[in-house]
Amino acid sequence: MIRAILFDLDNTLYPASSGLDREIDRRMTVFTARYLGISEQEAHLLRKTDARRHGTTLQWLREVYGFHDIEEYIVEVHPQNVSSFLSYDPRLAEMLSQLPYPKAILTNSPIEHAERVLECLKVRFYFDAVLDIRFNQFRGKPYPEAYRQAAHMLGTRIEEVLFIDDLPPYLTAFKALGGHPLLVDEEGKHTDVGIPSIPTVLDLPVYLEKITS
Numbered sequence: 001m002i003r004a005i006l007f008d009l010d011n012t013l014y015p016a017s018s019g020l021d022r023e024i025d026r027r028m029t030v031f032t033a034r035y036l037g038i039s040e041q042e043a044h045l046l047r048k049t050d051a052r053r054h055g056t057t058l059q060w061l062r063e064v065y066g067f068h069d070i071e072e073y074i075v076e077v078h079p080q081n082v083s084s085f086l087s088y089d090p091r092l093a094e095m096l097s098q099l100p101y102p103k104a105i106l107t108n109s110p111i112e113h114a115e116r117v118l119e120c121l122k123v124r125f126y127f128d129a130v131l132d133i134r135f136n137q138f139r140g141k142p143y144p145e146a147y148r149q150a151a152h153m154l155g156t157r158i159e160e161v162l163f164i165d166d167l168p169p170y171l172t173a174f175k176a177l178g179g180h181p182l183l184v185d186e187e188g189k190h191t192d193v194g195i196p197s198i199p200t201v202l203d204l205p206v207y208l209e210k211i212t213s
């Protein structure tokens, strides 16, 4: 039984093909390379391997390299001009307005970025809460506490929450806690992860109808 829905933000509420998340990823690599004094190629590789164990690049830099200028990092890696990447699609607001569940955002991004994106997509109104990386003391997804806190904010138990995200590791961790995971897989790249998927968040009502009927 599903009683609440938890949404990722980047590449979930808007398509990966917008390029916004790719730009953030590029900026994280540039920042990492400069901070560690290595090439961007090396930084990219380390981010996709070593950093993964720490949840986010920021947390990895903090825990392994003693990085502490969190505000500088946040400002530098998140573009102000999200509207250059995103286009407003009225179908998203319409879909959210018709979902009869409490809804929250769980993102590993900072709130400034989340608010810019939600404003650009004109959907902030539909979410009861936006839980960002600071809310989770920089230990966001895939740490169990992040999901527990989110379920608590939604006034329900993890077992009754549907969580929609574009990254399989975050969904696998959620599933391990007993929740209902749903993958947004725009290009159909993850057919082997054992998690149900839809190509776009706009297909959420169809999916819900299928599993609740």
Ligand SMILES: [Mg+2]
Pocket: 008, 009, 010, 011, 012, 165, 166, 167
């Ligand atoms: Mg995402």
